[in-house]
Amino acid sequence: MTVLLGDGRGGFKAAEGSPIKIGSSARKVALGDVNRDGRLDAVVAEHNSYFLTVLLGDGRGGFSSAPGSPIKSLDGTRAHTHEIVLGDVNLDGNLDMLSTNVNDSKVSVLMGNGNGGFAPSPASPVRTSRGPYDALVLRDFDGDRTPDLAMPNIHGNKIDVMRGDGKGGFAHVAGSPFAVRERPIYAGAADVNNDGKPDLLATHDDVGLLTVLLNDGKGSFSPAASPLQTSQVGLGFDAADLNNDGNVDLAMGVMGRGNPFILFGDGKGGFREGETLKLPGENRPEYAVLADLNRDRIPDIVISNYRPGSVSVLLGRRRGR
Numbered sequence: 001m002t003v004l005l006g007d008g009r010g011g012f013k014a015a016e017g018s019p020i021k022i023g024s025s026a027r028k029v030a031l032g033d034v035n036r037d038g039r040l041d042a043v044v045a046e047h048n049s050y051f052l053t054v055l056l057g058d059g060r061g062g063f064s065s066a067p068g069s070p071i072k073s074l075d076g077t078r079a080h081t082h083e084i085v086l087g088d089v090n091l092d093g094n095l096d097m098l099s100t101n102v103n104d105s106k107v108s109v110l111m112g113n114g115n116g117g118f119a120p121s122p123a124s125p126v127r128t129s130r131g132p133y134d135a136l137v138l139r140d141f142d143g144d145r146t147p148d149l150a151m152p153n154i155h156g157n158k159i160d161v162m163r164g165d166g167k168g169g170f171a172h173v174a175g176s177p178f179a180v181r182e183r184p185i186y187a188g189a190a191d192v193n194n195d196g197k198p199d200l201l202a203t204h205d206d207v208g209l210l211t212v213l214l215n216d217g218k219g220s221f222s223p224a225a226s227p228l229q230t231s232q233v234g235l236g237f238d239a240a241d242l243n244n245d246g247n248v249d250l251a252m253g254v255m256g257r258g259n260p261f262i263l264f265g266d267g268k269g270g271f272r273e274g275e276t277l278k279l280p281g282e283n284r285p286e287y288a289v290l291a292d293l294n295r296d297r298i299p300d301i302v303i304s305n306y307r308p309g310s311v312s313v314l315l316g317r318r319r320g321r
Contacts, residue, residue: 015061121168224269
């Protein structure tokens with residue numbers, strides 16, 4: 001795991017002790033305060049392992065293994081872990097941990113004890129549609145103040161939406177799983193039609209499509225004017241208002257070689273393709289995230305380049321309506 005410390009101007013440098021050895025297939029990182037000491041900790045999932053590594057942060061960019069780490073998420077022999085997420089699913093004030101097990105079509109739910117330790121919930125693992133992939137979305141979709149769960153299922157051509165019971169268990173909402181076009185690969189949530197309810201979006205493997213599912217506020221979803229055809233095959237994305245018009249837009253990473261791009265939202269669930277973000281060299285810019293890196297209150301974009309193994313930082317500029 002590589003740790004890069006920001007300078008507040010969009011620049012980064014490696015923290016002391018970085019990179020931290022995890023294993024041969026370290027893939028995804030989730031950040032949160034798992035031991036309630038006010039410092040960010042990290043949990044790392046390996047692509048080819050059921051073991052999850054818990055690292056406690058010292059508040060200065062350093063990390064050390066938590067007692068009992070790594071933690072086994074599931075018993076099995078066909079490990080294929082694609083995502084990990086932290087959230088308080090049983091409402092006890094401690095962060096819990098969920099991970100996907102693609103080959104087993106299950107999600108592991110591990111309950112946090114507030115000291116950096118985790119143990120399976122009585123309901124774990126949760127059965128899903130075929131091939132739960134990127135990303136696990138923990139949001140309150142039905143307004144009951146309890147985290148719910150959504151994910152794309154790459155082999156099932158479906159989006160699963162599950163209602164949380166507040167105890168670490170999850171069950172499909174009415175109509176779930178929701179059928180979508182082929183091989184949904186990445187999902188996220190944002191209020192794309194300005195009704196105050198989190199909607200779902202998904203990209204698709206090897207095809208330039210964006211699926212938009214609108215939330216009725218009770219945890220059920222219906223398609224917007226989607227799927228939207230895009231000029232490149234999108235992968236990991238993040239959502240924010242990028243052109244200052246009050247509507248949610250998307251910064252989109254891409255599958256394979258190409259350039260990240262922006263989709264501007266219309267506030268009704270529709271999107272139009274906007275700016276293409278040119279990166280130097282031959283890259284595979286697969287995932288995009290948004291954050292204010294230089295403290296100017298404008299979202300900036302961070303791109304992870306699978307090849308050559310780099311991070312691109314693109315500073316946002318103020319736009320008119």
